[in-house]
Amino acid sequence: MKSGFVAVAGKPNVGKSTLINALMKRKVVIVSDKPQTTRNRINCVLTTPEAQIVLVDTPGIHKPLHKFGEYMVKIAVNALKGQDLILFLIDPIDMVRESDLNIAKIIKESNIPTILVINKIDAATPQQIQEAENRIKPVLEDSIIAEYKISALTGENLSELLEKIIEVLPEGPQYYPEDMTTDRPLAFMISEIIREKIFHLTSEEIPHSTAVVVEEITDKEDLVYIRAEIYVERQSQKGIIIGQKGRMIKKIGMLARKELEAILDDKVYLDLYVKVKDKWRQKDSIIMNTIGLRDDLE
Ligand code: GDP
Ligand code: MG
Numbered sequence: 001m002k003s004g005f006v007a008v009a010g011k012p013n014v015g016k017s018t019l020i021n022a023l024m025k026r027k028v029v030i031v032s033d034k035p036q037t038t039r040n041r042i043n044c045v046l047t048t049p050e051a052q053i054v055l056v057d058t059p060g061i062h063k064p065l066h067k068f069g070e071y072m073v074k075i076a077v078n079a080l081k082g083q084d085l086i087l088f089l090i091d092p093i094d095m096v097r098e099s100d101l102n103i104a105k106i107i108k109e110s111n112i113p114t115i116l117v118i119n120k121i122d123a124a125t126p127q128q129i130q131e132a133e134n135r136i137k138p139v140l141e142d143s144i145i146a147e148y149k150i151s152a153l154t155g156e157n158l159s160e161l162l163e164k165i166i167e168v169l170p171e172g173p174q175y176y177p178e179d180m181t182t183d184r185p186l187a188f189m190i191s192e193i194i195r196e197k198i199f200h201l202t203s204e205e206i207p208h209s210t211a212v213v214v215e216e217i218t219d220k221e222d223l224v225y226i227r228a229e230i231y232v233e234r235q236s237q238k239g240i241i242i243g244q245k246g247r248m249i250k251k252i253g254m255l256a257r258k259e260l261e262a263i264l265d266d267k268v269y270l271d272l273y274v275k276v277k278d279k280w281r282q283k284d285s286i287i288m289n290t291i292g293l294r295d296d297l298e
Pocket of ligand 1: 010011012013014015016017018019119120121122123150151152153154
């Protein structure tokens with residue numbers, strides 16, 4: 001099984017939503033144009049016989065031009081952490097503009113393998129397509145592992161693109177139930193927030209295959225009780241996440257709790273456990289637990 005997180009990047013109107021819908025083969029998502037919040041980060045889970053592709057939005061990399069100082073670039077690069085692959089969409093009809101170049105710069109700095117996707121070839125002229133390639137490719141340099149010219153609207157070359165995505169994804173577990181297509185069940189969102197804190201605080205030592213499984217969400221009278229288990233692959237990673245005298249796990253928990261309280265608009269008690277996962281757990285338990293969760297708090 002292959003699995004991973006695929007960021008769909010590109011300026012507004014390049015066709016991100018259209019592409020996601022086309023890959024999912026049905027209308028499941030409307031990528032919001034509202035300012036990105038954690039709430040609308042996760043878009044879709046696409047499960048095929050060989051792979052599970054989690055298509056995610058890319059908050060923070062579509063900010064207005066004038067905000068793009070070095071600091072903003074760093075934040076944007078950080079926001080991409082944990083992604084296995086980026087699909088970078090370009091609209092050749094609209095020309096390659098500074099906003100595209102900014103995103104390209106962030107992508108390059110992120111060092112995440114990227115597929116350049118020239119969209120709207122049904123409507124663009126060959127000259128426009130050539131021009132777009134000429135302008136964007138030098139900025140991306142060797143971040144690009146492949147390039148596809150597609151039409152998200154008509155479906156041209158989409159199966160080739162999908163095949164490539166699966167080819168380059170790492171081996172990994174099926175994170176979510178296969179019938180889960182749409183985004184943002186509460187448990188999923190919570191686990192993503194916790195994962196995000198883990199990556200921000202622990203850096204490279206923790207692999208992206210780390211899974212967070214929300215075991216319980218109970219709406220109590222004066223707070224929401226959440227119990228989640230963090231699965232790592234090795235004992236040493238467990239040590240890193242727990243930290244000296246439990247400092248790291250406390251920090252992860254505190255930051256995640258603050259964000260959850262803001263989103264749920266309620267007090268949150270967050271109970272975190274770190275476990276070393278084995279193959280059996282990977283296959284059955286994680287998936288079963290995700291299915292069984294309540295989603296009625298949202
Ligand atoms: P997003 O803002 O990146 O999510 O872009 P959308 O998916 O909302 O698409 C913006 C507009 O571009 C819509 O009117 C789409 O119908 C149109 N569009 C998207 N993909 C294509 C394509 O392959 N060809 C053409 N001609 N139009 C497209
Ligand atoms: Mg859209």
